[in-house]
Every structure is written in structure tokens, then in C-alpha cells.
Amino acid sequence: MSRRCELTGVGPMVGHNVSHSNIKTKRRFLPALQPVTLQSEALGQSFKLRVRNAALRTLDFKGGLDAFLLKARDEDLSTRALKIKRQVKAKLAEQAPAA
DSSP states (O other), X not given: OOOXXXXXXXXXXXXXXXXXXXXXXXXXXXXXXXXEEEEETTTTEEEEEEEEHHHHHHHHHHTSHXXXXXXXXXXXXXXHXXXXXXXXXXXXXXXXXXX
């Protein structure tokens, strides 16, 4: 399974462990991924995604999964999240003329 956030696209980064004597050795910084179930208000469905802790805070700030997905760039989203985004857009487009 990929170590990449499905909403923000953030993956492992590389850097150095620096010892007290200033010796640098390579290391990887892995994102803190959590399996979460997120609710889509437009679709009335819940989806299981692997998301970073920072992305969960961003979801709360933006106003939920639907609002986050509509503003997110397609390049950052995973294929599952992109599919959900298309479904949300289609649902909101069909609701707009009715109103």
C-alpha cells in the first residue's frame, strides 16, 4: 500500500539524521497517515481513505469533504478521491438547475 495521502498527495520526504558530532546519515520522513471514514454530505455516503493528520485538520477548516474536494487540484488527489470529486460535482450540478 502506498505511503501517500489520498487527499493532499504528500508522500515520504528525505533528509538527514544529524548526530551530535554533525555526521549526517540519510533518513526518510514518512507522513502520519490514518485510515479514516469521511462522510460526503452531497452524496450521503461515507468513504474510507488514508489521510494525513494535517489533512484532517484542513478538512475541518474548509468545511468538510465536499468543500475540500471541490477546491483541491486534480493532480494532488488519488484516483479514488478523484472519482469521489467527480461524483460530488455531478450531484451538485444536477441539484443546481432544480433550485
